Amino acid sequence: xxxxxxxxxxxxxxPWSSGCHGALYGxxxxxxxxxxxxxxxxxxxxRYPAGWSRGTPHALSCHEEFLVLDGxxxxxxxxYEKHTYGFLPAGYPRERLSSERGAVVLTMFYGAPRxxxxxxAGFDERLLVEYVNPLTMEWDPGLVDPQLSKGVAIKPxxxxxxxxxxxxxxxxxxxxxxxxxxxxxxxxxxxxxxYTLEGDxxxxxxxxxxxxxxxxxxxxxxxxxxxxxxxxxxxxxxxNGPLVNTFDTVKKPFTWDPPHTPILPPxxxxxxxxxxYAPNY
Numbered sequence: 001x002x003x004x005x006x007x008x009x010x011x012x013x014x015p016w017s018s019g020c021h022g023a024l025y026g027x028x029x030x031x032x033x034x035x036x037x038x039x040x041x042x043x044x045x046x047r048y049p050a051g052w053s054r055g056t057p058h059a060l061s062c063h064e065e066f067l068v069l070d071g072x073x074x075x076x077x078x079x080y081e082k083h084t085y086g087f088l089p090a091g092y093p094r095e096r097l098s099s100e101r102g103a104v105v106l107t108m109f110y111g112a113p114r115x116x117x118x119x120x121a122g123f124d125e126r127l128l129v130e131y132v133n134p135l136t137m138e139w140d141p142g143l144v145d146p147q148l149s150k151g152v153a154i155k156p157x158x159x160x161x162x163x164x165x166x167x168x169x170x171x172x173x174x175x176x177x178x179x180x181x182x183x184x185x186x187x188x189x190x191x192x193x194x195y196t197l198e199g200d201x202x203x204x205x206x207x208x209x210x211x212x213x214x215x216x217x218x219x220x221x222x223x224x225x226x227x228x229x230x231x232x233x234x235x236x237x238x239x240n241g242p243l244v245n246t247f248d249t250v251k252k253p254f255t256w257d258p259p260h261t262p263i264l265p266p267x268x269x270x271x272x273x274x275x276x277y278a279p280n281y
Contacts, residue, residue, distance in 0.1 A: 003218075005218040007203070011213070017029065017032070030045060031045040043216070047102070055096050060091075060113045067105070067235050084131065091116070134155045165238050170236045171234070175231075181253060184248040194213070201226060205223055207274060208258070210275045226254075
C-alpha cells in the first residue's frame with residue numbers, strides 16, 4: 001500500500017475538481033482525500049449535481065464504499081439520504097443511478113474504478129452491504145475497546161468476512177477529557193481512516209480537527225493524546241485488518257489549544273490550514 005500518512009486535513013480547504021477518480025463520471029465534481037499510487041484505490045468526496053442521472057446498466061471493476069454527507073442519491077430505485085451507507089462489491093449491477101436534488105458523498109474506491117458495460121459481471125454476495133441507515137440504530141458502548149475512555153459508542157456498518165476490516169460510526173459526548181489532562185499516545189497494526197462528520201476531535205500533538213477533518217493513519221505511527229470539548233461523530237474505516245489499539249506506557253500532557261501542526265504529504269500541504277473558527281451565536 002502506497003498511500004501516505006495524513007494527520008489531518010480539513011476537506012473544506014481542498015478545491016473541487018471536475019470529474020471523478022478513474023474518469024468514472026465526467027459530469028460530477030470531486031475532492032481527492034487520499035490515493036494509492038500503486039493499486040489506484042482512493043478516498044474521495046463526490047458532488048452530484050441536481051438532476052444527475054445514469055440510465056445505462058453497468059457495474060464497476062472495484063468495490064465502492066460510501067456514506068452520504070448531504071442530499072440524496074438513488075441506486076436501483078433505493079434512496080440513500082444523509083448518513084446512509086452502502087458497500088457495493090466489484091461487479092454489483094447498477095441498473096440506474098440518479099440524484100434529484102443533488103448529493104455529496106464520501107466515497108471509497110478499492111482500486112481505480114472502470115465501468116463494465118452491462119450487469120452480468122457477477123459479484124461476491126458475502127461482501128454486499130446494500131443499505132444501512134444509522135439513524136435507525138442505537139449507539140452501542142459495548143463495542144468500544146475497554147482501554148478507551150468511558151462515554152464513547154459505536155454504530156457498526158460493515159465487517160469484511162475475509163479480512164476483518166471494519167467500518168463504523170464512532171461518537172463521543174462533549175467534555176470528555178483525559179484523566180488528569182494526561183494520556184498515552186496510541187497506534188494500530190493496521191490503517192485507520194477517519195472522517196469527522198460533526199464536532200471537534202482535539203489531538204494533543206496535531207491540533208483541533210473539526211467537522212470535515214480527514215485522516216489516513218498509517219500503521220505503527222503514534223499520535224495523541226486526544227479528547228473532545230464539543231463531542232464528535234466520526235466515520236471510521238480500518239484497512240488491512242480489524243481494529244486493534246496499541247497504547248504507549250508513558251502519559252503525555254494534554255491541552256485544549258494545541259498548535260496546529262498537521263502531518264501531510266506534499267500534495268496536501270497547500271490545504272493544511274485550520275478551519276476558521278465559527279461561533280454558535
